[in-house]
Amino acid sequence: MAILDTRPSMKNDEDTKLEHPRLSNLDSSAEAIECPDGGLEAWLVIFGCFLANFATWGVINSYGVFHDYYATVLLPNSSSSTISLIGALQLFFLYGFSPIVGRIFDLYGSRILLPLGSVITVISLMLVSLCQVNQTYQFFLADGLLFGIGVTLIFTPAITVAGHWFDKKRPFAIGVMASGSSVGGVVCPIILQRLIPKVGFGWAVRVMAFVVLGCLILSCVTIKTRLPPKSRLDRFDAGAAGARVGAREAGGEGQKGAWRTSLVDLTGFKDPKFCLACAATFILFYAQFIPYFYIEAYAKYRQVDSTISQYVVAIMNGSxxxxxxxxxxxxxxxxxxxxVPSTLISGILVLAVWLPSRGAVPIVVFGSLYAILSGVLLALLPAWIGAMSPPERFGGRLGCVYFFAAVASLVGTPTAGAFVKDREHPGYTSLILFTGLMILAGSVILVIARVLDSRRLWYKV
Known part of the structure; x- marks a missing residue:
């Protein structure tokens, strides 16, 4: 019987390289694509990402404090939904610009993105400190629009660069960098709570802006991509090298068109698991941040002592x-x-612990456990997407997933705010039920994605 030779033809490979010189660099870069999975340089990058998350997510996770101060002092004439929309805009721009920022990072690295985002973020906080009472549009522009654009230029490269340095240890590395958001979420609310009574809201925010500036300067110095941007661009273009070479010979129009179509990477939607990831992300992020936005106000509604209620958000972030x-x-x-189990249990906690809670102890217990378990989604989602994506497409595909998170975050917290119509008799029961059911629905989609990978219980996915 004849044996079918399945080995690749060396002649064909050499001919291909001669015909398309851009392919000749692929073999030489194959070794570089292997992640070091550790080492001083790699962990310095993670340290920089930790500080970037501290600076950006620390402020975002403090929005419960901002929300309460806006509602009682700066924007007393605005509804809860309107004030929640300011924080929702932060999340919308943070995630919504991720598809484009992710592709720019894949193609050109972080050399421009991080410094630009740092400048915009610090300027936005300075402008927030100057906003006037009942001038709602000023808070929308400074705290929602400008701040959201600034942090997405920082967050997307910071969360994506781990895929260039870590492979097998990527979930842990991303968990370490994501913990910066928790530490920042403890420090920033305390800065505000301590300084506002002493120096006023304006100077309290300015002090926080200087803290953010220091962290972001260190991030810009330590965060760097492992592969030169040109190498990643070559790898991305390799599959269509022949077509692009021909287009270049014809006058270059095809190359420009190819660059435009690659600005947002939509190839992941050919994979059913990627589609399920997008669906689960949308539903889960619809409700993910509602407890962070409303738990402090809920604690005050339940007449929890102010020495505890004003630190509930900080306790959540610390946990x-x-x-x-x-x-x-x-x-x-x-x-x-x-x-899967972490997200499922966090949904159960909302219905089983937050819903019947009336005093300080159950509220703090819920907040702590919810922050631990629901935060697993934020920490591990990039690692999950990275596991199903080639390294050179990781930023773009993660950006696509985060776009669904952006839309959900934009409408999720204002939807919850619609339940709180009356400050005297707010509909917190409906708000909590809505939150819990949405998280459970998203968990079901995660279960489907898990079964699609394998029905074996102990299979590593």
Missing amino acids: AVLRLPLCFLAVKYGTLNIM
């Missing part, structure tokens, strides 16, 4: 650091295997 062991377990047992 979220404890999700790091779960990220470590994800390295051993699989990202999705940790995400």
Whole structure:
């Protein structure tokens, strides 16, 4: 019987390289594409990403404090939904610009994105400190629009660059950098709570802006991509090198068109698992941040002592650091295997603990456990997308997923705010039921994605 020779033809490979010189660099860069998965340089990058998350997510996770101060002092004539929309805009721009920022990062690296985002973020905080009472549009422009654009230029490169340095240890590395958001979420609310009574809202925000500036300067110095942008562009173009070479010979129009079509990477939607990831992200992010926005106001509504209620958000963010062991377990047992039960339990906590809570103890217990378990989604989602994406497409595909998160975040918290129509008799019961059911629905989609990978219970996914 004749044996079918399935080995690649060396002649064909050489001919291809001669015909398309851009392909000749692929073999030489193959070794570089292997992630070091550790080392001083790699962990310095993670340290820079930690500081970037501290600076950006620390402020975002403090919006519960901003929301309460806006509602009582700066924007007393605005509804809860309107004030929530300011924070929702931050999340919308943070995630919504990710598809474009992710592709720019894939093609050109972080050399321009990080400094530009740092400048915009600090300027936006300075402008927030100057906003006037009942001038709602000023808060929308400074705290919603400008701040959201600034942080997305920082967040997307900071969360994506881990895929260039880590592979097997990526869930843990992303968990470490994501813990910066938790630490920042503890420090920033305390800065505001302590300084506002002493120096006023304006100077309290300015002090926080200087803290953010220091962190972002260090981030710009330590965060760097491992592969030269040109190498990544060559790899991205390799599959269509022949077509582009021909287009270049014809006058270059095809190359320009190819660049435009590659600005947003839509190739992931050919994969059913990627589509399920987008669907789960949309539903989960619809409700993900509602407790962070409303738990402080809920604690005050339940007449919890102010010495506790004003620090509930900080306690939640501090507790979220404890999700790091779960990220470590994800390295051993699989990202999705940790995400599914953590997200499912966080939905159960909303209905079983937050809904019947009336005093300080159950509210704080809920906030702490919810922050730990729901935060696993934020920490491990990039690792899950990275596991199903080639390294050179990771930024673009993660950006597509985050676009769904952006839309959900934009409408989620204002939807919840619609339940709180009357400050005297707010509809917190409906708000909590809505939150819990949405999280459980998103968890079901994660279960479907897990089963699609494998029906074996102990299979590493």
